Amino acid sequence: MRRGLPALVSLAVVTAVLIVLPFAIGDYQVGLAAQVGVFFIGVLGLNILTGYSGQISIGHGAFMAVGGYTTAIMSRDHHTNLVLTMLLAFAICFVLGLLLGLPALRLSGVYLALATFAFAVSVPLLPLQYSNFLGGSGGVQTSTTVDNTWLYTAAWASSAILFALAWLLLRGRIGRAFRAVRDGEIAAVASGISLPLYKTFAFGISAAYAGVAGSLFVLATNGFAQPSEFDVTLSLQLLVGAAVAGLGSLWGTLAGAAFIALLPQISTSVPFIGSAHGRDVVFGAAVVLVMLLLPQGFAGLLARLRPSGGA
């Protein structure tokens, strides 16, 4: 989201690669690339909240769950067009995000982190209780499933639209207000910025992004929305993705999304510990190592490599 010629060149390169990519790789890899797209949206949304408005959330997996269940239920009960369900997921999660943003106004720092963490742990338990509507532990199945190419196109087309939306939002008045809130709430209020307005708006928009990511996430798992897919690990993964990405860089966000989408897949085939359980060992160790080596995330690394510019 850095302005100027280099940013345009980056954007053009990424777009070109994404258009050519599905023709160059096999079907399985297209599926993986689509998953990167899904997490790109999620990390982008979390970045708006954490990176720009300075509010931490460990509950975005729960918003993904709401988005995913929206798609699954609308498709199961009304055979709604899947793209429409994604729009609906965006809208529902936006409202839900605004609502969760209201109590978040009173909380800051660690208290907000803990409240959103509790939200992330609570939401996946609701389908178990209200199993008639939400399908219990077996989950909800969409009426139609999609192939990897559809998924790839949908994921990256939404990524492009949402990236553009984020850029438009953050480049002007709203973006400046977010950063002012992040850097000093009292100073921001003194400059005439309404804290309740901007903080809840940041929560809403970021939750809406997570909702779209959740819709696509359900479609990527053969159209199955299951509570176990949306457990607290998903929220932690998104947070890790945002931390690996760092602040406000397209390349960083891509790196963060690829890190959380691909590493668990790759690490199942690591020698000695390569198994379903070894996966978590490798992923956890990688998270720790990346944080020890790159505390500012990938964007921080880029900023260090480039002597003149900063993020």
Place this chain on the structure above:
Amino acid sequence: MASVESPRAQLGIRGGPLRAVLDPVAILLVAAAVALLVGSLRSPTFAELTVQGLGSGAVYGGLALALVLVYRATHVINFAQGELAMLTTYVAYQLMQWGLSYWEAFAATLAIALVLGSVLQVALIRPVQHRSVIAAVIVTVGLFILIDGVVNWVWGGDFKFMQEPFGTGSFDVGGVAIQHLYVGMLGVVLGCVLLVWALFRFTKLGLAMRAAALRPAAAALVGVRVEWMLTLGWGLAALLGAVAGLMAEPSQLFLSPSLMQQILVYAFAAAVLGGLESPAGAVVGGLLIGVFLTLIVGYVPAISSELQLPFAFALLLAILLVKPSGLFGKRQVQRV
């Protein structure tokens, strides 16, 4: 922008005894205790649920105290605290498989936990914590995933069964059956908490640790080795977590890698309820949450055990809305 408190508030000096009595929080707590006592005297079921709640509440409080110790020392919320407790419980299981008795394994596990917590702080937290708190928190998130993976990898995900530390009997107090288990849980956790409190309150080491957490620069000037005190804080937290894990296992009847995940949320709620900075608040918060949730699930049919956690979340939000810094927390004043 830095948050500041008056030095008097930091040392825990409040108004005189009269103000302590008139404190609304204190009144609320006394009222809650009286209500529980009256209820227990009138109904045996109520009494059994209360004791059960106190037992599980002690576990929440123990883990919450571990979180608070780490938070006070390094301002990091350790998301891996529960998983660390789960790992040390597996260590105890392994020691018992090798032939140690329950209490031998218990003692050995506490020593191992102390070392493990300290080593983790030196190796993983110390390098990042000065650069960014967020980075340190993410490291603990990585540890959460890593420990979960290691335990699944080494011991497998199936249920393990450990010896019953307190047997399956119960006391008979005026017609009320009080299981040894819950009394034992409460006793062991509170005993360990008291020992840790005594360490902080009465020893020179504890004084140094408090100084290192409250005023690192000043403590360093008078010769306290601040870094090592923080390391020891992590070690003690891991030790308390191990106690909580070992006491949580018998009430869940089996050992599995997800032993502490829900308990961690209740411990978070307890720590927040207590104000995050207050060790006593964490323990009281844990007991309150344990009793409250057990009674709610026991008496309100609409709240099943699946809804227990979402309900705790709603409760947590409600408390934070009324008192954003917890029951025992002090208002933070910010300097711009």
